[in-house]
Amino acid sequence: MSDLKTAFAAxxxxxxxxxxxxxxxxxxxxxxYFGKPLLVVKPGTVEEVAALVxxxxxxxxxxxPQAGNTGLVxxxxxxxxxxxxxxxxxxxxxxxxxxxxxxxxxxxxxxILQTLQETAAEHDRLFPLSLAAEGSCRIGGNISTNxxxxxxxxxxxxxxxVMGLEVVLPSGEIWNGLRGLRKDNTGYDLKHxxxxxxxxxxxxxxxxxxxxxxxxxxQTVFIGLESPQKAMDLLGFMKGAxxxxxxxxxxxxxxxLSLVTKYFPQLxxxxxxxxxxxxxxxxxxxxxxxxxxxxxxxxxGEAIEQGIILDCAIAKNETEGNRMWELRExxxxxxxxxxxxxxxxxxxxxxKIADFIKAADAALEKAYPGVRPITFGHVGDGNLHYxxxxxxASFTEPNWTKELDRVNLxxxxxxAQFNGSISAEHGIGQLKREEIKRYxxxxxxxxxxxxxxxxxPQNIMNPGKVI
Amino acid sequence: MKILVPVKRVVDYxxxxxxxADQTGVETANVKMSMNPFDExxxxxxxxxxxxxxxxxxxxxxCGLLSCQETLRTALAIGADRAILVETDVELQPLAVxxxxxxxxxxxxxxxxILGKQAIDDDSNQTGQMLxxxxxxxxxxxxSKVVIEGGAAQVTREVDGGLETIKITxxxxxxxDLRLNEPRYVTLPNIMKAKKKxxxxxxxxxxxxxxxxxxxxxxxxxPPKRSAGVKVPDVATLVAKLKNEAKVI
Numbered sequence: 001m002s003d004l005k006t007a008f009a010a011x012x013x014x015x016x017x018x019x020x021x022x023x024x025x026x027x028x029x030x031x032x033y034f035g036k037p038l039l040v041v042k043p044g045t046v047e048e049v050a051a052l053v054x055x056x057x058x059x060x061x062x063x064x065p066q067a068g069n070t071g072l073v074x075x076x077x078x079x080x081x082x083x084x085x086x087x088x089x090x091x092x093x094x095x096x097x098x099x100x101x102x103x104x105x106x107x108x109x110x111x112i113l114q115t116l117q118e119t120a121a122e123h124d125r126l127f128p129l130s131l132a133a134e135g136s137c138r139i140g141g142n143i144s145t146n147x148x149x150x151x152x153x154x155x156x157x158x159x160x161x162v163m164g165l166e167v168v169l170p171s172g173e174i175w176n177g178l179r180g181l182r183k184d185n186t187g188y189d190l191k192h193x194x195x196x197x198x199x200x201x202x203x204x205x206x207x208x209x210x211x212x213x214x215x216x217x218x219q220t221v222f223i224g225l226e227s228p229q230k231a232m233d234l235l236g237f238m239k240g241a242x243x244x245x246x247x248x249x250x251x252x253x254x255x256x257l258s259l260v261t262k263y264f265p266q267l268x269x270x271x272x273x274x275x276x277x278x279x280x281x282x283x284x285x286x287x288x289x290x291x292x293x294x295x296x297x298x299x300x301g302e303a304i305e306q307g308i309i310l311d312c313a314i315a316k317n318e319t320e321g322n323r324m325w326e327l328r329e330x331x332x333x334x335x336x337x338x339x340x341x342x343x344x345x346x347x348x349x350x351x352k353i354a355d356f357i358k359a360a361d362a363a364l365e366k367a368y369p370g371v372r373p374i375t376f377g378h379v380g381d382g383n384l385h386y387x388x389x390x391x392x393a394s395f396t397e398p399n400w401t402k403e404l405d406r407v408n409l410x411x412x413x414x415x416a417q418f419n420g421s422i423s424a425e426h427g428i429g430q431l432k433r434e435e436i437k438r439y440x441x442x443x444x445x446x447x448x449x450x451x452x453x454x455x456x457p458q459n460i461m462n463p464g465k466v467i
Numbered sequence: 468m469k470i471l472v473p474v475k476r477v478v479d480y481x482x483x484x485x486x487x488a489d490q491t492g493v494e495t496a497n498v499k500m501s502m503n504p505f506d507e508x509x510x511x512x513x514x515x516x517x518x519x520x521x522x523x524x525x526x527x528x529x530c531g532l533l534s535c536q537e538t539l540r541t542a543l544a545i546g547a548d549r550a551i552l553v554e555t556d557v558e559l560q561p562l563a564v565x566x567x568x569x570x571x572x573x574x575x576x577x578x579x580x581i582l583g584k585q586a587i588d589d590d591s592n593q594t595g596q597m598l599x600x601x602x603x604x605x606x607x608x609x610x611s612k613v614v615i616e617g618g619a620a621q622v623t624r625e626v627d628g629g630l631e632t633i634k635i636t637x638x639x640x641x642x643x644d645l646r647l648n649e650p651r652y653v654t655l656p657n658i659m660k661a662k663k664k665x666x667x668x669x670x671x672x673x674x675x676x677x678x679x680x681x682x683x684x685x686x687x688x689x690p691p692k693r694s695a696g697v698k699v700p701d702v703a704t705l706v707a708k709l710k711n712e713a714k715v716i
Contacts, residue, residue, distance in 0.1 A: 271654070315652070
C-alpha cells in the first residue's frame with residue numbers, strides 16, 4: 001500500500017491522497033453502505049486521472065470512480081475489502097467554455113450541478129437538469145447515472161443533455177469525444193456507453209452539455225382530480241393545449257399529501273383535502289408571464305368543463321408556486337416521520353400508469369390487508385415513486401422493514417407485467433444488481449457483460465456494480 | 468360597511484432585479500410581475516371582513532399602466548367585488564398615488580381603507596400615511612390584527628419592542644404588516660368569476676389630480692458585488708486578519 005501511496009502522491013501531490021477518515025467518501029448518502037477503501041485520491045487534471053488509472057491497471061488495483069457521492073443505490077462507494085481506490089473528481093471544477101451560439105458549455109466532471117445551472121443563468125441560458133441533490137451532486141456523477149429529476153418531461157434525462165465526453169478508459173488512455181455536434185453519424189456513438197454506466201467502463205473527466213433558452217416565466221398549478229386515469233387524461237389534454245411548455249407534472253395521492261400537512265403544519269394545502277388525487281404542474285415559457293397565465297387558465301378552465309379535473313389552484317406569484325413545490329419536496333421526509341416506508345423507483349409506459357397503480361394496490365392489499373401505498377412521482381415521464389407504508393393493525397415499523405424483499409417482489413412483478421422498469425432514475429449500483437437479473441433477459445445481460453469485458457478486460461473499473 | 472383596498476403591481480418578490488443599462492431604473496420588460504405582497508394581505512383582510520358579515524363591499528383600486536388590470540383581477544379572484552383602475556403611464560410617486568386615492572375615497576365614501584405598509588419595489592412606506600393626512604382621517608400603520616367594533620377599528624400594531632393596540636374612529640386608514648394574515652390560494656372557478664366582475668377605468672384628469680413627479684431620480688445602481696473569500700493557512704493568520712484588516716476584534 002505504501003508503494004502505491006507514494007506513486008499516487010507523486011502524481012497528484014501528497015495533500016491529495018487521503019489515507020484516513022474516509023467517511024465522506026466511503027459511506028453512501030442513505031447510510032446503507034459502509035465501505036473500506038484502500039485510499040482516496042483527488043486528481044486535478046485529466047492527465048493526472050489517466051496516470052492514476054494506468055498505475056491501477058498495471059497493479060490490477062480496483063478503482064471506484066466518485067463525484068458528489070449522492071447516489072441512492074451504492075454505485076459510488078467501495079466494498080469492504082480495503083483494496084479499492086476511490087478516484088474522486090471533486091477537485092476538477094472548471095467551466096472551460098460557454099458557447100451561447102452553439103448553446104453548449106464544456107465543463108469538468110467535478111462541477112456541482114447547481115453551479116452549472118447558475119453559470120447557464122448568468123449567460124441567459126438554461127441548463128435544465130434539476131434534482132433534489134443539486135447543491136452537492138457533481139455533473140460527472142449525474143452523467144454516469146443518467147440522472148433524471150423534475151424536468152425530464154420537457155428536456156429529457158441527462159443522456160439527452162450530453163453532446164460530448166472525455167473519458168479515461170480502464171487502460172489509462174484518454175478518449176477525447178468532446179464534440180459539440182448535434183449531428184454526427186460516424187459509427188457507434190460511444191458517449192452513450194459511458195452515460196449511465198455508473199463508472200464501470202471508465203472515468204468521465206469532461207463533458208459538452210446542451211443549453212436552452214432561459215424561460216422568462218413559470219406558472220405553477222395545483223389540481224384536484226378523481227383518479228390516476230383522470231391525471232393521465234389531463235396530461236394528454238394539457239400537451240394538446242399547451243404544447244411542450246409543460247415542464248413538470250407530478251401526481252400526488254391524498255394520503256401522501258395528508259402526511260406532508262400532518263408533519264409540516266406550516267405548509268398549507270392549496271385545495272381542500274376533499275379530492276382523492278392531486279397533480280402539481282409547472283408550465284414555463286420564454287414569453288411574457290401574463291400571456292402564459294392566460295393560456296394556462298383557459299386550458300384548465302376547459303379541463304374543468306370537460307370533467308377531467310375537479311378544482312385547481314393557480315399560484316398568483318412565485319412565492320406561492322414555491323410553497324406548492326415545498327409540499328412535493330417534503331413528501332419523502334414526511335414518510336420518515338410516519339414510519340419508514342418501503343420504496344420503489346419504477347417507470348411505466350405513461351398510458352399504463354393508472355392500470356399499474358390499480359394492479360399494484362390490489363396485489364399488495366391481498367398480501368397485506370390494510371397496507372398504505374403512498375403514490376407520487378414524475379408521472380409526466382412515466383416515473384412513479386411507489387412507496388408502501390405498513391398496515392397499522394398488523395405491523396409496526398421495525399417488523400415492516402423485514403418485509404422488504406417480498407414487497408419489492410410484488411411491486412416489481414406488477415411493474416414487469418406492464419413492461420415497466422424497476423429502476424427509473426436511481427440506477428442499479430450494488431442495491432439492485434441481483435434483482436435486475438430477474439427482469440432483464442439473459443441475452444441482454446450477456447451483451448452487457450460482453451461490452452464490459454471488451455472495455456475493461458481486467459475488471460478494475462468499479463467492480464461489483466451494475467453487473 | 469364599504470372597504471377600499473389599494474393594490475400595487477410590482478416585480479415579483481422572487482425575481483432577481485436587474486438595473487437597466489442606462490441606470491434610469493430597474494428592468495421590468497419581460498419580467499414576472501405580481502401584486503405587492505403587503506397589498507395581498509390587505510385584500511385578504513378585507514375579504515375576510517366581508518365573509519365575517521362585517522363588510523358589505525370590497526373595492527380594489529390600482530394606479531398605473533393598463534397592465535395593472537391583471538393585479539386587479541387577482542384581487543377580484545381573492546374575493547373583492549369590483550375594481551377601479553386609475554390609468555396613467557406617468558411614473559407615479561407616493562404623493563401622487565395618495566392624491567389619486569384621496570379622490571377615489573371622496574367618490575366612493577368607504578368606511579375603511581386597507582393597504583400594504585409599503586411596496587416591495589420602492590420601499591417608500593408613505594402612501595398610507597399621506598392618504599390619512601390628505602383626508603384628515605385617523606390612521607393605524609403596521610397592523611397585525613384588526614377588529615371592527617361599532618364605528619371604530621381596534622388595531623394591534625407591530626412597533627419596536629412589542630405590540631401596541633389603538634382604537635381609531637372610522638372612516639380610517641389601516642396599513643398591513645406581514646403577520647396580519649396568510650393570503651389564500653386562488654382557485655380557477657374564482658378566477659373565472661373574477662373575469663365577470665366590474666372593472667372601471669378612469670384617468671387622473673377625471674379625478675382632477677395632477678400626477679406630475681416631484682422627485683427626480685438621478686441614478687439607479689447595483690449594490691457593490693461581494694468580493695470572493697480567501698483561505699488562510701492557520702488560526703494565527705485568521706486572528707491577525709480579523710484584527711488588522713477587518714478590524715472586528
